Amino acid sequence: MELPPFELERWLDEYEPSADLMLAESGVRSLPVERFDLDVGELGYVIPTDGDPQFRADIAERYGRSADEVVLTCGTQEADFLTFMALLDDGDHAVVVAPTYQSLESVPESVGSVTTVRTEPPNWGLSVDAVADAVQPETRLVVLTNPSNPTGTYLGPETMAALYDLVADNDAYLLVDEVYRMLADDPHPPAAALGPRAISTAGVSKSYGLAGARLGWVVAHPELADTVRKWKDYTTISPPMLGQHIAKQALGEKEDEILRENRKHAKANRDRVAAFVDEYELEWSEPVGVNAFPTVPDGFESGKEFCRSVFDAESVVLAPGDVFGYPDRFRLGFGLHTDELVEGLERVGRHIESVRDD
Secondary structure (H helix, E strand, O other), X not given: OXXXXXXXXXXXXXXXXXXXXXXXXXXXXXXXXXXXXXXXXXXXXXXXXXXXXXHHHHHHHHHOXXXXXXXXXXXXXXXXXXXXXXXXXXOOEEEEEEOOOOHHHHHHHHHOEEEEEEOOOOOOXXXXXXXXXXXXXXXXXXXXXXXXXXXXXXXXXHHHHHHHHHHHXXXXXXXXXXXXXXXXXXXXXXXHHHOXXXXXXXEOOOOOOOHHHXXXXXXXXXXXXXXXXXXXXXXXXXXXXXXXXXXXXXXXXOHHHHHHHHXXXXXXXXXXXXXXXXXXXXXXXXXXXXXXOOEOOOOOOOHHHHHHHHHHHHOEEOEEHHHHOOXXXXXXXXXXXXXXHHHHHHHHHHHHHHHHHO
């Protein structure tokens, strides 16, 4: 198993530490700790190590599943990774819908082989027929994010049902990273509710503004969930105790208030980005979530050139579309605090204008 460098993370590691403003962050601005009870008693392992049984039952209820079908993880990234390890062996094949978060393509490719199904602007719609054409006899898994990172495209129930029927007919599985799902005003039913061959991964990082809690989960049928548990014993052993404690509150009595605030915040900031995109004549598809994926402005050869020049001129970090396989785009995260977004957009706009004036 040989993993390639994680291009987005290496990009952020290079530019974020010395920047004034971070417009490449992909989640909602972090909530203050004062909103939560942090007293967990002794800081030991979570017991049992797949998460508190009652909390797992509460999460399972959201998917129409049982507690033994839920494994709590250290963030959604681990949930995805453990699922790949549990499902894939040498010689297996996966179909991955692009653009997507790199690990969802690189990890299965490091174990077996991958066929990428690219979605395209202007609406980034997914053709189920294109996925069907990519399926092979060795296909074990179809993978996507919904809503998408980086485009913000939110596939509807009919498309998801068609994908589920496709994987079921081919004795495969459907893995859907749904970490942004709860930012939708009216979230569609989760993938795992479709049936036993659908797997949902999610967490509290993005929709709930709790990235530091590092609490995620896998929802899968019992046999697969048991294999995920086996792999987890070799990684983080248990989810973080403090993260589980905070997540219980966020998904419990505080959930309605948190989601109402975060959806309102995301919508207001999305409107600001829409005005920016219109002012500078960029193309985009208005997203669900907090990620915009507009075209690179005229005068720049690629996303990397544009984002480097914005950093050099204005000390603002953006994510180049190159790291997602689309060099004519860049990702702009708008979930951050509004005053930071406003200043960041002003700086980026100033740089675009300075290049146009040359």
